[in-house]
Structures are given as C-alpha cells and as structure tokens.
Amino acid sequence: MRASIATALIGPFILACCAQSAIADTRAEADQPNIILLMTDDQGYGDLGIHGNPVLQTPHMDRLAQGGAAMTTFFVGPVCAPTRAGLMTGRYHYRTRVVDTFKGRAMMEPDEDTLAELLRHAGYSTGIFGKWHLGDSYPMRPNDQGFDESLVHRGGGLAQPSDPIDNRDRYTNPVLIHNGHEIQTRGYCTDLYFQAADRFITRAVHQNRPFFAYIATNAPHGPFHDVPAELYEKYRAMDLAPVLLGQAESHDQVARIYAMIENIDRNIGRLLATLHELDIERDTLVVMMFDNGPNTRRFVGRMRGMKSELFEGGIRSPFYIRWPARLKPGTHNDRIAGYIDVMPTLLAAAGVQPPDDLDGRSLLPLLEARQPVEWSDRALFLQVHRGNAPIRYHHFAVREQRWKLVRPSGFGRSEPPENVSFQLFDMTHDPFERHDLAATHPDIVQRLKTAYDH
Incomplete structure (x- = not known):
C-alpha cells in the first residue's frame, strides 16, 4: 500500500488507534454491507444457463444473476493476472507492474493501494480463497496486501511450476498456502475454497464485523485431468455439439470444463444458503464475474473470441451484483464498464473514500438509478x-x-x-x-x- 513517510514515522500507536476507531465507526454504520466477490478462472461469457448455454447447468449462478442488478457490457482483460491487478487496485494493470502472467511479470507493485487494504482499514474482516496470482513472496502475498485470512495456491494455478513439489499436479487433496504456510488439505480444491470462505464468513458474523470475502477459483482453468468424476461422466455422456462450434475433438475437454463449472455452481448454492441461514442476505453485496474469456473455442453466444483474444468473446464478462438492501433485481445498464471499476464500486458501497489516482469509476450511480443519470462517455483500454x-x-x-x-x-x-x-x-x-x-x-x-x- 502506498503510504507517506510521515505515516511510517508516526508509529504503531496512532495506527492502532485509527484502526480501532475505524472498526467502531464501521459497527455503527448500519448500511455498510458485507461484500463477497466471486470470480472464476477461464469461464467464458457463454458458460451460464442464463446466457443461453443449451447444455451447461448453472441454476445457482442463474438465480444469483436474476436476483441482482447487472452491467451488461462489462470488460475484463484477455488473460487473468492483468484483470486481477486492476480488480484489486482500480487501475490499469500496466500501472501496477503486472504486464503478463508468468516469468516474474505478474508481481504487483507492493505499494499499490489494494481493495483489501482499504476495506480492512475501514473495519472489515478480509479474506481471500483460491487464486491470487499477484506475487508469492513478501511483500506481495495476500496477507501482505490487506487480507487477514488467506487460503490460496501459488502462481497462476495448481499444477503449475510455482506449485509445491509435494502437490504432484493435484486438484484433489492439494497442498495449499494458508496464511503464508503450506498445508496438506483433503478435498477438491474448489470445495475447499468455499468451505474456508464459509468458516470465515460465519466467524465474522459472530464477531459482529463486516467482511470482504474474495473467492477466486482456479477452476475451470486447466489442467483437466483431475475434475469432479460424477459431473464429468454426466457431461461426457451428453451431446455437446451445440457448444463446440464444430470442434468435435474438444468434446472430452469441454465435458471436463463443464464438470468444474457445475461444481462451482453447487458451491455458490451452498454459499447463498449460508447467507440465508445467517440472516445476512439483505445486507450482503455479492458480485459475480469472470477473469477473461473461455479457455477453449466454445459457445459465447453470438460473439466471437476466446481467452487471450481481443474480440468480444475474449474480453466480455458478466457483472452481476446482488444487494437486496439497495439494488432492485432486474436492473440492467448497458454503459461500458470494466474490471477497473470494481474497486471504486465496492468502496463506494462501503462508504470508503477511494484513492485519487484510480482509472475506474463507481458504477453504483448506474446500478441504483431510478431514472437516467449523467454519465459521460469514456474509452476503455485493453492490452496484454x-x-x-x-x-x-x-x-x-x-x-x-x-x-x-x-x-x-x-x-x-x-x-x-x-x-x-x-x-x-x-x-x-x-x-x-x-x-x-x-x-x-x-x-x-x-x-x-x-x-x-x-
């Protein structure tokens, strides 16, 4: 986080007092929402039932979408780390030192003000579960960048060179990093992230603290050898021709991808059930989006393009936001928006002043509008x-x-x-x-x- 020299010299006493004051103010602020940010990896715009996919079953994602508002022309980067850097900072990724996805080019500048840091300073309990991909070493790790709780894998995904050697390319029973320390887990990676997020949310509610939970799955990113077996058999037996765009040879791979996506959907269903059981649905803001286009050439509606490409199918993502306390279900806005707008939007929802140097802008005026609002046209820039x-x-x-x-x-x-x-x-x-x-x-x-x- 960028900080002045004066702040660094004041010392821990004043910082601690400020933190306690922020927490007290937050607890007194009745309309400050809990925040859940859901982002999957390599799931394309067409990988939702609500977007017209004739094969894939995503009832819980569809229900989340139908129960919230949406920006219908929303853009992300062509690949993952740039989107993640802009998501955390509200700034174009090149400004943050993230220029690529590997070979040391996805290490975010430690002095960036992150969404997690700003929310934590406002009294939020902050947690990340899944994929970070902005640096694995001090001072770039999630716990160095504003997250109180983290359960993540290293680098760009499991079964990649940054993985602990003992993991042996596993999505099931993976070695993960919990608050900076390697741990051996039991279960499928996506299930583990959501289970950890559930525990984190429940604990924050019992502590009467607002929370920010960033759940970023590495699924359905490859490799594809370790997927939920029951769901794989389900899709392997189905006719996938309507989504394969004439590429019959990708049937098995897409069946595996769809198995991972439906597994995510089931976990989202359990997450929504937890919010209901804890009686916090009304005051919890839930965002659902994807990090880039699909990782194979498959159904993206009538668009063209896939991951790494700049045509709409490679850079369009859903942006559904459910917040019953303030947003009317079914509100749709077609103004162009993008990943750089997520941070200022969530900060505005939390009543937190954003930094002055953001490239993005809050989308709340558009999402809350009961009548047209002034919104100047702008250009979005996408490059990697x-x-x-x-x-x-x-x-x-x-x-x-x-x-x-x-x-x-x-x-x-x-x-x-x-x-x-x-x-x-x-x-x-x-x-x-x-x-x-x-x-x-x-x-x-x-x-x-x-x-x-x-």
Whole structure:
C-alpha cells in the first residue's frame, strides 16, 4: 500500500488507534454491507444457463444473476493476472507492474493501494480463497496486501511450476498456502475454497464485523485431468455439439470444463444458503464475474473470441451484483464498464473514500438509478501480450460505447508482426464484430489511436 513517510514515522500507536476507531465507526454504520466477490478462472461469457448455454447447468449462478442488478457490457482483460491487478487496485494493470502472467511479470507493485487494504482499514474482516496470482513472496502475498485470512495456491494455478513439489499436479487433496504456510488439505480444491470462505464468513458474523470475502477459483482453468468424476461422466455422456462450434475433438475437454463449472455452481448454492441461514442476505453485496474469456473455442453466444483474444468473446464478462438492501433485481445498464471499476464500486458501497489516482469509476450511480443519470462517455483500454513491457499498438483494443478499435497482433508474441492491420467496429450496429469499417472511417481510427496514446 502506498503510504507517506510521515505515516511510517508516526508509529504503531496512532495506527492502532485509527484502526480501532475505524472498526467502531464501521459497527455503527448500519448500511455498510458485507461484500463477497466471486470470480472464476477461464469461464467464458457463454458458460451460464442464463446466457443461453443449451447444455451447461448453472441454476445457482442463474438465480444469483436474476436476483441482482447487472452491467451488461462489462470488460475484463484477455488473460487473468492483468484483470486481477486492476480488480484489486482500480487501475490499469500496466500501472501496477503486472504486464503478463508468468516469468516474474505478474508481481504487483507492493505499494499499490489494494481493495483489501482499504476495506480492512475501514473495519472489515478480509479474506481471500483460491487464486491470487499477484506475487508469492513478501511483500506481495495476500496477507501482505490487506487480507487477514488467506487460503490460496501459488502462481497462476495448481499444477503449475510455482506449485509445491509435494502437490504432484493435484486438484484433489492439494497442498495449499494458508496464511503464508503450506498445508496438506483433503478435498477438491474448489470445495475447499468455499468451505474456508464459509468458516470465515460465519466467524465474522459472530464477531459482529463486516467482511470482504474474495473467492477466486482456479477452476475451470486447466489442467483437466483431475475434475469432479460424477459431473464429468454426466457431461461426457451428453451431446455437446451445440457448444463446440464444430470442434468435435474438444468434446472430452469441454465435458471436463463443464464438470468444474457445475461444481462451482453447487458451491455458490451452498454459499447463498449460508447467507440465508445467517440472516445476512439483505445486507450482503455479492458480485459475480469472470477473469477473461473461455479457455477453449466454445459457445459465447453470438460473439466471437476466446481467452487471450481481443474480440468480444475474449474480453466480455458478466457483472452481476446482488444487494437486496439497495439494488432492485432486474436492473440492467448497458454503459461500458470494466474490471477497473470494481474497486471504486465496492468502496463506494462501503462508504470508503477511494484513492485519487484510480482509472475506474463507481458504477453504483448506474446500478441504483431510478431514472437516467449523467454519465459521460469514456474509452476503455485493453492490452496484454508476452514480454517485459507494453509495445505501442501491440495486441490492444480501445472500446467506446459505440466504436471499438482493435489490433489483434497476438497475445503470445513479444513483438508484433508488421502486417497486422487495425480493425474498427461500430458496436451499436454491429455488436458481433462482423464488418471492419477502418477503411471507411480513418478519422475515427485516428481519434481512438490518439486516445490510446494519451
């Protein structure tokens, strides 16, 4: 967290007094909600029943979506760590030192003000369960960055090079990191995260403290060898042709992915039941979103694209937010929004003043509006590719409400090929990006390039 020299010199006495004051103020603030942020890994926009998937069964996610409000044109990064950095800071990931997903390029600058830090300073009990992917060593670990409680894996996922050697690529009975220490667990990884979150939530309620629970599953990210067996057999026996986009060879892999997603859905059902049993549904804000597009080329509605790509199917995520105390179910807003808006939105809900240097803005005025509100148009910038630093115009997109400029030069390349052209789409009249208008609207192309440059 960024702090002044004066703050560092004042010492622990005043800091402790401030913390106790914040907790007291929080307990007195009746409308300060509990917050649950749910984010899955590599689940695509089309991987929900409510989004028209004809095969996958997600009744609890669908119920959560139907019971809340939504931003219907919501964007995330093409890959995971950039989204996570922006989610935690409200700033574009390149500002945070996160430029990629591996080889030391996903270590967030420790001085960033994080959502967890700011909520903890406001009296919240803070916990993370699942995937962090912003640094595994001091001072970048979750417990160094504002989380009181953490049960996570290292790096970008289980069965990756950062895994403890003893884990042996397991999703079942994995070695996880609990508050900085390796522990041997028993159970399937997703179940373990939700069980730990349940205990954390219950404890916070009994302590009469508001809580922030960040539940970020590594499923349905690969590898796919260790998935819930019962659900795998269910989907393996089904006709998946409607979601495979002609790629019959991916039947087994998608069956495994859907097994992981339905397992997440069942856990969300149990989580919602816990909120009901604890009688905190009304005052608990629950957000559901995904970190990037799907990890195979499969159903994404009528959009095109997948993880790592800049077409809508690779960067669109649901953003459902249920808060019975303040948000009317079924409220939908189509203004463009993105992962950088999550932090300011949740801080606004908690009554916490955001830092001055955020790129995002609170979405609450749009979500709470009973009538139209003033909301200036803006551009969102999306870019990520392999390498140590961003290269101008390499694998990037600029998205306004109507226009989208994209240069899909390849996430996997550290240098862009020379022959990749800019593409321009009128998203109002061509929401599925079928007609490139760059040649007929060079003025708009130049305007969006200029916006990117500044």
